[in-house]
Amino acid sequence: MTRDTELTLNQVTEVIRALPRRRSGTAPDVTYLADGLLWCALCGARLTVEPAEGWYADPHGAAYACAECGRTRARVTTVHQELRELVRRRLADPAVIVRWRSARLAALTAELAQLRAVLVWGRDERHCARLGRALHLGAGPFGRAAVEAGLGHLDTVATRLVELVTEYAALTSGPERGRTRHIGELRAARLAFSDLYFPLLQLGHQLRGTLREQRRRTVRALGGRREYAAYQAELHAARLPLWDLLAHPDWYAPQPAKLPAHDEALARDWSRDPTREPGRRRKLLLTALGEDRLTLGPATADGPRLHLVPAPADRAPAGNPEAP
Known part of the structure; x- marks a missing residue:
């Protein structure tokens, strides 16, 4: 929409209907914060959430799993704790914050x-x-x-x-x-x-x-x-x-904006309640990721299972549509 272009009624109604109805940045259809954001390190397929079994399934028993090769699987509690540490490290990087601020x-x-x-x-x-x-x-x-x-x-x-x-x-x-x-x-x-x-x-x-x-x-x-x-x-x-x-x-504004690294959600244990404030935590994860991709590999004796795959150098920083 440009200043010298008369808006149509359809354009205005589309804009109004697209306004966010919730101000907390939550994603209403997401129960687990990394749902749809993890990829299998072995076959490259997108991981899905495998719910716990039973009539009264405990959300702690759910897992991120690869439905393609079936070789990658990890409980959400384990992944979420590792995600929290990864997000904290990334948001402490000045380059990540500069990129986030520019995109925002x-x-x-x-x-x-x-x-x-x-x-x-x-x-x-x-x-x-x-x-x-x-x-x-x-x-x-x-x-x-x-x-x-x-x-x-x-x-x-x-x-x-x-x-x-x-x-x-x-x-x-x-x-x-x-x-x-x-x-x-x-x-x-x-x-x-x-x-x-x-x-x-x-x-x-x-x-x-x-x-x-x-x-x-x-x-x-x-x-x-x-x-x-x-x-x-x-x-x-x-x-x-x-x-x-x-x-x-x-x-x-006399007061600067609060940086994502100072969000109180990062001080909490993400594995204790894996379905708590998924939208807020997902927003922090998306900020930390930028255009990079997050893969989950098989279990190892030591070392993280999550790995960042940098975006190609020639990829335009269009931004994630869910990003804050």
């Missing part, structure tokens, strides 16, 4: 440009109404209700933008270098909007029903149409300054 800034820059373009598109009420109807299940809302529904979806875009701007500012923290906006200003604007937005959102959820029914009951709960319209106007008056700030390109 590039990803943030691309997503920031995309979501900022969506907010510019959403300043047109006609676009908001079309968006509200397009993303609503069942009979779509009409009139002002459609505009409000569209704005609600754009508010999720703004929420994501606040997170991205904050992370980008922390990753580029240092001398102000002429920056004109302090990240605290953005947080204050977000708080002012949230103080009005979330009570209204919670009220709608409590009332249940279709979107039209929720709106009708919310109007009654606030005292009538005039009071509801005044509340919506106050909400929009807090929304627009937040959107204006999110369009600003250069922010200053």
Whole structure:
């Protein structure tokens, strides 16, 4: 999406549907952190998770195994403990952190440009109404209700933008270098909007029903149409300054970002509970791996079973799609 290209409704709906619904970086479909990330050192096949047997299978009994050659197999507890040590070593390497920071800034820059373009598109009420109807299940809302529904979806875009701007500012923290906006200003604007937005959102959820029914009951709960319209106007008056700030390109954060090596998850024993916080641990593993491949070999008397296979020198650093 470029600045001089008009976005289409389909592009905007695709962007909104692709927004992450969970903020912890977890992978909902992954039970074990290395599922799909290990390869057999003997035949080169991707390893799969072999669950423990029994009606009440103990997750500690699961194993990473090769279904192709059948010669590579290791319990998840053993692999996870070795993974933790490998991740800690890799994240202590300055070169790995430099690579991670560069890749993360590039990803943030691309997503920031995309979501900022969506907010510019959403300043047109006609676009908001079309968006509200397009993303609503069942009979779509009409009139002002459609505009409000569209704005609600754009508010999720703004929420994501606040997170991205904050992370980008922390990753580029240092001398102000002429920056004109302090990240605290953005947080204050977000708080002012949230103080009005979330009570209204919670009220709608409590009332249940279709979107039209929720709106009708919310109007009654606030005292009538005039009071509801005044509340919506106050909400929009807090929304627009937040959107204006999110369009600003250069922010200053006094505190630098916390590096992956300082994540509290690395202080825990990954073998004790192999299904605990798999998304968070997987995120650290992906950061440590970069473009490299991780292989699991047969058991040995001593020495690690996990080995890194460097990515080819001519391979472009496109990044793992799951990478943070």
